[in-house]
Amino acid sequence: METRTERRTGVGLSRRTLLAGTAAAAGASAISWKVIAEQIETLKKEGWEANPVACKVCGGGCGLIIMKKTGVKPSLATVRVFPNPTHPQRGMCGRASQAAMLWASPYRLKKPLKRVGARGEGKFKEVSWDEALDGIAKQLKPIVEKYGESSVVYTSHTLSGIQKWASFTLGTINQIGHEATCNTAGNAGRILAFGKKYQGKNKIDPDYDHASVIMLVGRSINCPMGVAHRLVEAKDRGAKVIFVNPWQPDPALGTADWIPVVPGTDGALIFSMLQVMIREKLYDAEFLARQTNAAYLVSSDDGHPITKAELTGTDSDADKALYAMRTKAGTVVFRGVKTEKVTDPATGKEKEVQSFIENASDVPELEWKGELKTKAGAVIPVKTVFTAYAEEASKYEPAAAAKITGIAADRIVRLARLMATKKGVFEDNWYSSRNGNDVELCHLLCAANAFIGNVDQQGGLCVEEGSGLTSSAIKFDGKTKTCTAPNGTTWEITNTLRADHAYFPEAPGSFFALQKELEEEKPYPVKALFVTASNLLQREANTDRMRKMLMKFDLVVVQDVMPQETCDYADYVLPATMFLEKGGVTGIEFAREMGGAIQRNAPGLPIPDGNESRDDLFPLLEVIRRAWPERAARLGYTKECKTNADFRKWNKTLSEGYGLPKLMADLEAKDPEKAKAVKESLDANGWALVKPKAYGTYPYKKPFDTPTGKMEIYAFWPYLKANRKGVPGLPAWEPVKAYTLPSKPNEFYMVSGKNLQGNSGLGMFGPGSHANSERRAVMNPDDASRLGVKENALLEIRAIDTGFTEKSRVHLSYRIKQGCLHMPGFSGGTRSKLLRAMSPETADWMEEGVNPNWFATGYASPVFGPLANNGSVSVKVLSD
Amino acid sequence: MTEMKPKKQLAHLFNATRCIGCTACMNACAQTNYGDVMASGKPIHGRVMPGNIQKIVMDGNRRPFQIMSQCQQCTDAPCIKACPFGANYRDPETGQVKIDPKRCMGCNYCITACPYDARWSNPLTGLPEKCMGEGCQKLVAEGKDPACVAACPTNARVFGDILDPESAISREIASSRTVKLLEEKGTLPNFFVEVAK
Amino acid sequence: MTDAGFLSLTPQLAAAHWGWTIAFFLWFIGLSGMLMALFYFVRDKRIALVSFIASILGCVFVLSHLARLTNLPFAAFNALISGSLNFGSWMLIGICLLGVQAVLTLVATAVLYGKVKPDWAPIFTERKAVPVLLAVVGVAVTVYSGFLLTQASGVTFWHTALIPILWVLSGLGCALAVWEFLGFRDKKALPGTARTAGIVIEVSELLALFALLQVAASFSTPGAKAGAMSLISGDWAAMFWIGAVAAGILLPLAIRVFGEKARFAAPLCAVLALAGALCIRASVLFAGYFDPLV
Ligand SMILES: Nc1nc2c(c(=O)[nH]1)N[C@H]1C(S)=C(S)[C@@H](COP(=O)(O)OP(=O)(O)OC[C@H]3O[C@@H](n4cnc5c(=O)[nH]c(N)nc54)[C@H](O)[C@@H]3O)O[C@H]1N2
Ligand SMILES: Nc1nc2c(c(=O)[nH]1)N[C@H]1C(S)=C(S)[C@@H](COP(=O)(O)OP(=O)(O)OC[C@H]3O[C@@H](n4cnc5c(=O)[nH]c(N)nc54)[C@H](O)[C@@H]3O)O[C@H]1N2
Ligand code: SF4
Ligand code: SF4
C-alpha cells in the first residue's frame, strides 16, 4: 500500500529503501492507513473538507487531517481529526485526537486580562486589546529607557522563532528558550559527537525503519506517533525494542523489553556494555579506526587532543586544527578538514565543499599508549582515544556495573552481545534533563553506536536528510552586532551577551540562569519578560525558585491559549490562537526512511465565537510599535493590523523570498520534474518528499561538523575554548551530583519524564488527558507494603535538598523500579488561581497529583546548563 | 432470545502486544459517534468523555500490561437478558448486540448488568451506549473498519467476521494466542485480546 | 482508572447511576410489600392505606429515574407488538408485580374505607384467601426488589440470595414500624407480640447482614470484595455501621430488650427501623462495584 501511494506521488523513496522498507512491513499496517483514506474520501463525498496540518499538541509534528463539514458552523459535532494516511510521519495519538476538543475547550482564554491583585494572586479583569497593548507599551518603555534593551527577556517552548522577530526588533539578544529543561543534554551530546550543525533532536536519529535492535535509554516514544508506528513495524520484522528506564513507559507495556535501571547510572551501564564489547572484541574496529577519532591521540595527563601545532607545526590556526593520529606503521600523522569553493554544476552557483585532509593509505592504530616529544622538546604521555575508552570501560566489568545500575551482570553481557552482533542502535535522546550527568550520557550514547559501527547506515544512527526549506528570520551577526531584517534594514544591538551565557557560555537556552540577573543585576539587570506558549512553573525544575524569579520582574506578559499557572504571575495575559487556527508550510520532523520532506498546514478552523485571540506575533510587535514606532518600522510594521486576517496578510511580507516559494524556485532550477512532483504531492496529500535519504554519507564521504570532521567519540570541541572546560572529552560516568541520593527507608529517587496520555501545555487541559493521564506520584507496591502505604493514600512528599513539601495521593504500580517514585511532568499539580477563578468546579482534577518540578533542586551542569528534573524526596503517609 | 445463529459474527481483536496505550482509539470513538454529546458539554456519569472504550492498566501485576476494553458482543449477553422490553438484541445479520431506541425506557438496568462495564448512559438521549455507536455502524455498513480500528497508530486492532475463516481477524486469531475476558461469567464474549504472537 | 491489582474498581454508581432514587424506590416497595404481608395478621385498614401510598411512592421514584420516561409507553407498546417482552427480565417481572401490588392495595384501601363496594370488606377482614394473596404478592414484590439486584450481573456483590432475604427482613421491620406508629395511639392494637417480632426480625437481619459481608469478603470475586470492604471500612462504612447497623438494628434491639417501658420506646424503634432499612438499601446499592476484567 505504502509503495503504491508513494510512487503515485512521483517523489518516491529511492528504490533500495522502498523495497527494504516495505517488503517486511506489509500486512496489517498497510490496511489501516488505507481504511483511514477511505473514511476521509467518504466524508469528502458527504460534504466534508479535508485540511492537512502538522500536529502541534506536542513537539512531534505528526501529520493530521482536520475534517470539517462545510456549510455549517464548525463545532465538535462537525470537526474530526484523523491521521494523514500517506504522511511520512503518520499516526495520531490520544493527545492529538483531542485537538478539536482543545480548540473548543471551555477553559480557553478569550479576552486580554490585566492583573488587579498582587502578582501571583491570580486576580484579573478583562480588558480590551487596546487597553492591554497600551498598558504594556507604557510599562515597557521606561524599563528600556532606564535599564536598556537587554533588560527585556523573551521565553517560549515552541515559538522561539516567532519571539525573535520581536526581541531583535526591540534590540535585545535575550530570547532564551526552554532547552535547559528539555533537550540541552541531547543537543550537547550531538554537538560533541557530530558537531553543532547536527545538534537538533531530529537531525540525528535511529533509522527505525531498518533497525534490528533499538535501545532507548530514557526515551519513551510517547512521541511522535510516526516513530511509535515505525517501532511496531520493526517489531513485526523481528526487531527488538529495549527500554532502559526506571519507569516502564507505556510503549513498553506490549512486547518490548524493559531494563529498570537505577536513575542516573545509565553511563555506567553503557560503559559496561562497551567493556564487554572490548573484552570480547565485538566492536567494529574498522569503523572506529576510519570514521571516528578513536585512533587520534590525546594527552594522558589532561586529556587534550594532540595537534600538529603542538608537535611539529606552527601556532597557526591551520596547524592547530590538524590532529595527531598514530598509524599501524608506528608513525604519527596529522589529519583535519579542508573547505573549498566549487561551482555547483546544476545551478551554476558557488558553494563550499568540505573534505578530509588525510592519506587513505595510513592505517590507524586503535590501541596505543606511549610518549611523544613536543616541538618545545617536552616529552608528554599520550594515548589513543580508543585506549582512553578501554581504560575507562575496564572500571565497569559487568559485576561492578551491576552493583551501580541494579541490572544483573549476565543481563549486561547479553545486552552487549546482542547490540554488537545484531548491529543494534542506541537512540540518541530527545528530552534529557534528568540527573546532572546527562551531557556525558548523551555523548556516550552517540559514541556507543560507533563501537557497533552503525552510523549513517541502514538501521543505524543516521543523519536525517533536510528538506531544504528555508525560513525567513532577522539575521544577527555577532561579530558586527548587527541585525538585518528580510527587507534589508539593519540596526545594531548594544548588548550582545545573552543573559544566560554569562553563566553557561554554550547554553542553548537556560532561562533559570536569570536568577542572578534578577537578584544581583549581574552582569546586568533584567526587568521585563514575555512568555509565549510556555508554562514556566511546570517547565522549569525547582518551581519555587521560578515563582520567586517571576515575582522579581517589573513586567510580565504571558501569551497563552489556556489559563495555565504562569498566568497568575503576569501583569497581562494575552489570549493566543492555537495551531488549528493557523497555517503555513513546514519541514517534517522524524520522517519515515529518514527522508527530507515538507508539509502544508491549513487546518482551517476559525477562532470560536466570542473568543478574541490573536496570533502571537501581533501583540509582540504591536507593543513595540506603540512604544517605539521607528523600531517596528524596521520590519515594515508601521500601522496596527486590527484583525488576524490583516496581520496575516502583513506577516506574509516578512517571508517573501523564503519558504516554499524559494524551495520551489530552487527545485525548478535544478530538477523541474521533481519540482512538479513535489507540488502535486503537496496539493494532493498535504505533504511531499523532497530528498530521500542517502545512506553512508557522513562521515564516509562528507565530514561532520566536529573539529576532526570525524564522528568524535572523544570530544575535541571542549578544548577549542577555555570556557568549555567543564565538559570532558571522554564522556566518563560520574554519580549524580544534582541531588542528594536517597538513603533512608522512606526516601526515594524522583523520576520524571512524560506519560503518554498527559501532555505539556495544551493537552494537559484536554478531556482525554483528564480521563486517562495518571496525575499521582507512583510507587512500587513492594516499597509501599514495606512502608505501609496503601493505594491512593495521601502522602506528604518532601524534597530532600530544598525541603519543599507538598501533598499528593499515590498510585501503586510495578511499572516503577523499587526505590523510585515516578512523577510525570504536565499531568497534575496545577496551582493556577486564574483557572480556579474561571472554572471553579470543573478544574478540580487539574490540581490532583504532583508537579515534579516542585521537588527538583534546579541544579544545572556547567557550560551547556542543562537542568536536572529528577530529584530525591522523602515521603510520609498522611492518611489512607 | 439469544439462541439464534447469526449470519456473521463481527468482532474486535485488541492486540495487547502492540498497543502503546495512546488512547487515540478512545478519542476517535468519541468524535465518530458522540460529537453531539461533546458539543453539548453535558456531563456523563462515570466517564469524562463519551466513548465506548476503557483503558485498563493492570499494573498491580508483576508483569504490567494494559487492555483497551469495550463491549464484547457477548453471545449470551447479560444486557439482553436484563432488558424488560427486549430493547437489547442480537442482530441476526452481524451477530452484534444492538440497542433499539424505540423499546428503551432508559432504566440503566443493562448498564449494571454488563459485567464488562461497557455501557454508559447518553446524557442527550438517555439511551444506554456501548460499542458500536451509530457512526461506526455506518462505517461498518459501508464495508469500512470502525473508527477505533482505523485510528490506531500501531495497528493494535483488527475488526471483522470471525465466522469467515479468511477474514483478517480470523487469520490473526489463528496465528496468535488470544484470550477472552471474564469468560467465567458465561457470557461467551466475542472480543479477542491477543497476548502473544 | 480501573485497576485490578488494587481494587480501585468502577462503582455502579458512576456508570449506571443507581443512586438515592433507587434506594428510596427499593425502600418504599419493600415497605409496601411487607405491609401487605403484615395485613394478614393485622387486618387494619390503615395498613392497607399506607401500603398503597408506599407502593405509589415507590413507583414514582423508579419512574423518575428513567432516562427515557417519556418513551416508556412506546417502549412497552413496541415491545408488545414486536413480541420482545422479556419475561426473563426481573425488571419486567418487577414492573408487572408493581402493577399488581398497586392495584391490590388500592382496591383493599378503597373497599376498607368504604369508597367502593363496601360490602366486599369482609373478604379482606374476615376471610383468608384475599389476605393470603395480598401477602404473597407483597412478599413477592419485596423479594423481586432484591432479585432485581442479583440479576445485575456486572455487580457480583449483589449476586446472593441474602439480598432478597435481607430486603424481606428489613421490609418486615419497616412494616412493623408502621404498625408500632399506628398502635402507639391505640394501645390495644399493639400486643406484646410486636416487641417479640421486632427482636426476632432485628436479630435475623443482623445475622443476614453479617452473612452477606462474610460471603462477599471471604469467598467472592474482587468486585464483591470491594463492595464488602466499602461497607466495612470504605466509602460507605459510616452509612452502613451507623445508619444501618447501629441505628437501624442495634439501637432498636437495645430499646426493645432494655427500655420497653419507656414512653416513646415503640415510635422510637419504629423511626430507627425505617431509617435503618433505608440505610441498608442505600449502602448495599452504593457498594456495587464492577469486577475487574482480568
Ligand atoms: N505525552 C507527551 N508526549 C510528549 C510531550 C508531553 O508533554 N507529553 N512533550 C514532547 C516534548 S517537549 C518532548 S522533549 C518529547 C520527549 O520525549 P522523550 O525524549 O521520549 O522523553 P519522555 O517522554 O519525557 O521520557 C523520558 C523518560 O526518561 C525516563 N527517565 C527518568 N530518569 C531516568 C534515568 O535516570 N535514566 C533513564 N534511563 N531514564 C530515565 C523517564 O521515566 C521517562 O520515561 O516528548 C514530546 N511528547
Ligand atoms: N519534571 C519535568 N519537567 C519538565 C519535563 C518533564 O518531563 N518533567 N519536560 C520538559 C520539556 S521536554 C519541555 S519541552 C518543557 C515544556 O514546557 P513548556 O515550555 O511549558 O511547554 P508546553 O507545556 O508545551 O506549552 C506551554 C503552553 O503553551 C500554550 N500554547 C500552546 N499553543 C500555543 C500557541 O500557539 N500560542 C501560545 N501563546 N500558547 C500556546 C499551552 O496552552 C501551554 O500552556 O517542560 C520541561 N519540564
Ligand atoms: S505524538 Fe501525538 S501529540 Fe505529539 S505530534 Fe504526534 S500526534 Fe501530535
Ligand atoms: S459486553 Fe456488556 S454490553 Fe456488550 S454484549 Fe456483553 S453484556 Fe452486553
Ligand code: SF4
Ligand atoms: S436502559 Fe433501555 S436497553 Fe437498557 S435495560 Fe433499560 S430499557 Fe433495556
Ligand code: SF4
Ligand atoms: S467500534 Fe466504534 S463504537 Fe466501538 S469502540 Fe470502536 S470506535 Fe467505539
Ligand code: SF4
Ligand atoms: S489507538 Fe491503538 S495503541 Fe492507542 S490505545 Fe488504542 S489500541 Fe492502543
Ligand SMILES: [Mo]
Ligand atoms: Mo521538550
